[in-house]
Structure formats: C-alpha cells, structure tokens
Amino acid sequence: xxxxxxxxxxxxxxxxxxxxxxxxxxxxxxxxxxxxxxxxxxxxxxxxxxxxxxxxxxxxxxxxxxxxxxxxxxxxxxxxxxxxxxxxxxxxxxxxxxxxxxxxxxxxxxxxxxxxxxxxxxxxxxxxxxxxxxxxxxxxxxxxxxxxxxxxxxxxxxxxxxxxxxxx
Numbered sequence: 529x530x531x532x533x534x535x536x537x538x539x540x541x542x543x544x545x546x547x548x549x550x551x552x553x554x555x556x557x558x559x560x561x562x563x564x565x566x567x568x569x570x571x572x573x574x575x576x577x578x579x580x581x582x583x584x585x586x587x588x589x590x591x592x593x594x595x596x597x598x599x600x601x602x603x604x605x606x607x608x609x610x611x612x613x614x615x616x617x618x619x620x621x622x623x624x625x626x627x628x629x630x631x632x633x634x635x636x637x638x639x640x641x642x643x644x645x646x647x648x649x650x651x652x653x654x655x656x657x658x659x660x661x662x663x664x665x666x667x668x669x670x671x672x673x674x675x676x677x678x679x680x681x682x683x684x685x686x687x688x689x690x691x692x693x694x695x696x
Contacts, residue, residue: 584625607638627658646678652682668693
C-alpha cells in the first residue's frame with residue numbers, strides 16, 4: 529500500500545459504522561507487514577504528536593480487528609510485525625505503545641521480543657504486563673530468567689509477574 533493510500537484509509541477513521549471499520553482494517557491488513565511498519569512510523573516517537581493521533585487510532589483498531597477469533601492469520605502477521613519493531617530504533621515511548629498492542633494480540637512467538645525489554649527501566653513494566661497477558665510457559669520462563677538481574681521497581685514488577693503466572 530502506498531503512503532498516499534495509507535493516508536486515505538486512516539483519514540476515514542473513525543468509521544461511521546462497524547462494516548466500514550472492518551473493511552478499512554482489512555485493507556490495512558492486506559497491505560501486509562510493510563503497511564503495518566508504515567503505520568508504526570506515522571504514530572510518532574513522542575506521545576501527543578498531533579499527526580500521530582489517527583495512525584495510533586488506526587493501529588489500535590487494527591489490533592482489535594486482528595484479534596477476532598476467526599482472524600488468526602491477521603493476528604499473527606500483526607503481532608510478528610509489531611514484535612520486530614521493538615528492536616528498531618524507536619523511542620521508548622513508541623516502543624511502550626507497541627508493547628501495549630502486543631499485550632492484546634501477542635502470543636508465545638512474541639515472548640522473546642518482549643523479554644528483551646525486561647532490562648529497561650522504562651519498558652520493563654509494559655513488557656511485564658504484556659507477558660502476563662500472554663501467559664504460558666514461555667512467558668514464565670522469560671520472567672524467571674530476568675529475576676536475577678532485576679533491581680528496584682523492575683524487580684518488584686518481574687517478581688509479581690512470576691507469582692501471577694506461577695499460580696495459573
């Protein structure tokens with residue numbers, strides 16, 4: 529999807545009705561990883577960038593659309609693409625937004641990308657929350673591996689997450 533086409537799609541959001549919104553989300557997913565990456569860049573590196581409001585709205589809506597039970601292929605594409613963005617040269621603020629989206633659409637495949645953020649003072653809390661939401665053995669193992677290095681508030685977050693997942 530070209531940048532112009534992407535702008536045309538996100539300018540139609542929020543849509544007036546459910547069917548229109550679903551169609552717009554399908555167009556975004558049809559653009560594949562490249563379109564998702566463009567959308568992430570359009571969100572902006574800082575919170576509150578006015579030009580980033582509609583792309584942020586579009587990306588968050590796309591996450592909800594992709595998480596429908598009948599759309600695992602779309603969810604997988606979106607989650608994989610977002611997880612790759614965590615290793616890109618983005619601000620912590622943008623990465624935190626991406627992590628919050630992975631909290632909704634991520635699965636075990638995204639655990640390694642989230643685990644890499646557990647050493648960050650800024651990104652540990654959102655990454656921990658996403659790992660708890662994803663759950664499972666991979667998330668628990670990643671959190672346990674982070675425990676020896678975690679200090680201060682990060683230690684509290686990681687320890688609490690391990691406790692929560694250990695009880696599931």
